[in-house]
Amino acid sequence: MSNNTYQITLKPVTLASANEAQKSILERAQKANGMIPNMYKNMVNLPGLQDTYDTGYAHFRQESGFTPAEQEVVFLTSSVENGCGYCTAAHSYLADEVSKTPSEVTKAIRDGNEVPDSKLAALAEFVKVMHKTKGNPSPQDAKVFLDAGYTEKHILGIILAMAVKTISNYSNHIFHTEIDAPFQDWAI
Numbered sequence: 092m093s094n095n096t097y098q099i100t101l102k103p104v105t106l107a108s109a110n111e112a113q114k115s116i117l118e119r120a121q122k123a124n125g126m127i128p129n130m131y132k133n134m135v136n137l138p139g140l141q142d143t144y145d146t147g148y149a150h151f152r153q154e155s156g157f158t159p160a161e162q163e164v165v166f167l168t169s170s171v172e173n174g175c176g177y178c179t180a181a182h183s184y185l186a187d188e189v190s191k192t193p194s195e196v197t198k199a200i201r202d203g204n205e206v207p208d209s210k211l212a213a214l215a216e217f218v219k220v221m222h223k224t225k226g227n228p229s230p231q232d233a234k235v236f237l238d239a240g241y242t243e244k245h246i247l248g249i250i251l252a253m254a255v256k257t258i259s260n261y262s263n264h265i266f267h268t269e270i271d272a273p274f275q276d277w278a279i
Contacts, residue, residue, distance in 0.1 A: 098267045103132035112138040119145070126271070130177060130259060133266040140258060147255040155248030157214075159190035164211050165252045167200050168218040175260035176279055177268045183277035201279060213239030221249055 104113050106127070113135045120131045134141040152162060163186035170178035183201060186192035192211075199206045206212035217236040220228050228236075233246070262268070270278050 096267075097265065099133075099265045101133070101136045101266075103129065104135045105132065109135070116141050116145070126273070128181070129268050129271050130181075130263055130266075133268055134259070134262045140262065144255060144258045147251060147258070151248060151251045151255055155251065156242065156244055157248060160186070160192040160196075161211065161214055162252075163190045163192045164196065164200065164206075164214050165218055165249055166256060167197065168215045169222065169253055169256040170260060171200060171203070172219060172222040173256060173260040175256070175263050177263040177270055177274075178256065178260055179279055180270050180274040180277040184274045187277070210239050214241065217241075217246075218249055218253075221246075221253060226250065226253075 102108075104117065106114060106117055106121075109117055116135050116138055117127050117131065120127050131141060134144060155162065155165075157165060163182055167179065167182040167186055170182055179201065183197050186197045187194055193208065195207050196211050198204075200215055206215050213236055217228070217232065220232045220236075224232075236246070237243070
């Protein structure tokens with residue numbers, strides 16, 4: 092992060108310092124992730140922010156209709172578009188280690204290069220279009236995406252993912268969130 096950007100002064104919340112609302116959210120994160128990511132410790136300063144993120148994230152994972160690899164393409168592309176180093180590292184780790192996204196796809200998205208899989212390339216490109224147009228793709232952009240084998244429901248899934256990434260990416264920006272150790276190898 093640039094030294095010219097505001098850094099919020101709220102402190103990360105730990106299980107020891109958490110109030111009841113924060114504690115239940117952090118315990119849920121610990122159970123789901125085997126750790127409490129730094130991002131969660133920051134966002135939980137406003138429990139509704141973390142809870143909204145968690146809810147949207149779960150709905151995207153369960154209802155978007157995307158495969159796990161496609162989900163990571165959406166989240167990673169959105170994180171790169173938003174310039175979030177924390178989520179770029181975290182979703183690169185998840186893509187490579189959990190969702191088994193082809194590593195050349197992850198690398199291409201991170202490096203801003205052409206994605207070497209035509210369907211995943213169409214997905215990444217449409218996520219970029221949705222960011223650049225603020226959710227107003229042209230009929231031609233939508234046709235390319237739909238012709239690649241996706242549906243209009245997938246467009247709604249992308250909108251949900253973008254909302255989730257706005258919460259996490261902007262929170263990470265304002266906190267200047269330190270990348271957790273498990274994601275360090277994917278830091279940019």
